[in-house]
Amino acid sequence: MKRKHYCPHCGNGLIDKCTEGRVRRYCETCAAPVYENPVPAACLVTIDGDNRILLVKRSVPPKKGWWCLPGGFMELGETPEEAGLRELEEETGIKGKIDMLLGVTTHRGRIYDTILMTGFLVRRYSGTPVAGDDADEVRWFDRDEMPEIAFASHQSFINIYYCTYANDPSPCD
Numbered sequence: 559m560k561r562k563h564y565c566p567h568c569g570n571g572l573i574d575k576c577t578e579g580r581v582r583r584y585c586e587t588c589a590a591p592v593y594e595n596p597v598p599a600a601c602l603v604t605i606d607g608d609n610r611i612l613l614v615k616r617s618v619p620p621k622k623g624w625w626c627l628p629g630g631f632m633e634l635g636e637t638p639e640e641a642g643l644r645e646l647e648e649e650t651g652i653k654g655k656i657d658m659l660l661g662v663t664t665h666r667g668r669i670y671d672t673i674l675m676t677g678f679l680v681r682r683y684s685g686t687p688v689a690g691d692d693a694d695e696v697r698w699f700d701r702d703e704m705p706e707i708a709f710a711s712h713q714s715f716i717n718i719y720y721c722t723y724a725n726d727p728s729p730c731d
């Protein structure tokens with residue numbers, strides 16, 4: 559992940575110091591570690607009447623040009639559900655309603671190290687998908703034409719949907 563060099567509270571330089579059982583970035587002026595935690599995000603498995611899943615083609619790094627679920631990072635004050643639905647509208651233009659939580663997992667990335675990813679199922683929505691923020695293209699995919707997905711965490715929620723909640727589930731490996 560990107561290494562922090564300065565204390566976010568006082569601006570002084572940070573050192574590495576073993577504290578509370580692991581090496582952490584530490585501010586000697588504040589006499590406190592700068593805690594680093596996973597960054598929470600939410601993504602959505604959105605289903606249409608034909609059991610197709612809505613994907614967006616990423617227009618920004620990481621994984622620019624790859625397909626993934628609509629989603630993104632939570633903002634301060636949001637619930638995971640609110641974050642997911644906001645990202646859905648920003649990236650695809652449709653307004654959704656959360657049906658249920660599909661799961662929670664983590665994935666490792668270069669910038670944030672660890673992302674805590676929540677996945678929700680959306681089967682009720684209004685509007686027609688149009689590519690918006692961070693998306694070059696948006697479209698519905700049948701199960702047999704699904705492209706390779708940018709992030710393993712997103713793929714895991716798609717698998718949970720197909721294995722457990724799809725109307726016509728196929729046997730899962």
Ligand SMILES: [Zn+2]
Nearest residue numbers: 565568585588
């Ligand atoms: Zn400080």
